[in-house]
Amino acid sequence: MPRPLTERTALLVVDLQAGTAPYQRTHPVETVVASVDALARVTRTAGGRAVFIRHDPAATPAGTTQYGGGPRPAPVAYGSLLLERADGDDNLVRGGWSAFAGTDLDARLRADSITEVVVVGQATTFGVESTARAAYDLGYDVVLVEDATNDPDPDAHADRFQSMFPALGVVTKTADLVGPNAI
Template sequence: MTISTLDPNTALIVVDLQAGTVRNPTVHPVADVVANASTLLAAFRARGLPVVIANVDGTAAGRSEYGGKASVWPAEMSALIPEIVAAADEIVVTRRAWSVFASTDLGARLSDAGVTQVVIVGLATSFGVESTARDAYDAGFNVVVAVDAITDMRAEAHDNSVLRIFPILGETATTAEVVGLLDAR
């Protein structure tokens, strides 16, 4: 479903635009994803809307094709890219789970701030972005995914999330559509 409206107190959630993820091969150019995320970041900041900057610094335990033990990444992998450094008044979430909400107090912090809707951008579509969208939906937030500010390592995974999962969880939009709705306020 294409975006219909933005709630008065909508937060932007930036997922894993960090040194260790932006260097992975992706379906869409990372530079475009970063540029669109930066445009949204500037738009939300200019309007005094809440911003969440999230990074991941390791993995949770659990057997999978990627390993079986929890891991901690070197600090240089978890460092945010220069375009996405958090301002002093913004929420920063560092975690070892796919979702920005998992094992954090983010849901409560956003609810306490009166946030009712989230716009999600970042990497990777079928990992951090989709997991965050699912948890935001389950927590009762209206969800928007900016589809030109996300990408994945595999086209089929990205397309599945964008075409099949996100429309069930909320709405999708381009960066220009979100900024246009912000400008129309």
């Protein structure tokens, strides 16, 4: 069972945006958005912070992949958030796999004495996993919320939450952090 959320908690919402939504198959996108919304409300109430992280294909590093190399064009709507930020929430744009790579996220969190990150969003096996791994390597306590995270491949999602994520941090459900009636 995870500890209660506190002022030392940051909710990292990875790629909960229009451009990644059509590919998610593990949970209905609306269910994930509702879970993230509940987590954000409870995090803010506890004095923690919510950080909305958007992937921008135009900020992709130069390395060559099977899909090409470097920045890629994307329509403006690709980056539209599926959940409105509240006053005081942070905004971050990432190009690399992890929200920590090539950004000032670690410095922002440390400046606010954040020691725990709750990582949620889309997609489990892409930005969520990479961000959780980096957070662990940087010494943060990591919490991964299964029903507030989505992926194109339900089997890969289940595998990460059952076999790998318990080695990175605490695996839980939204209701365990916010209460059964807060969603």
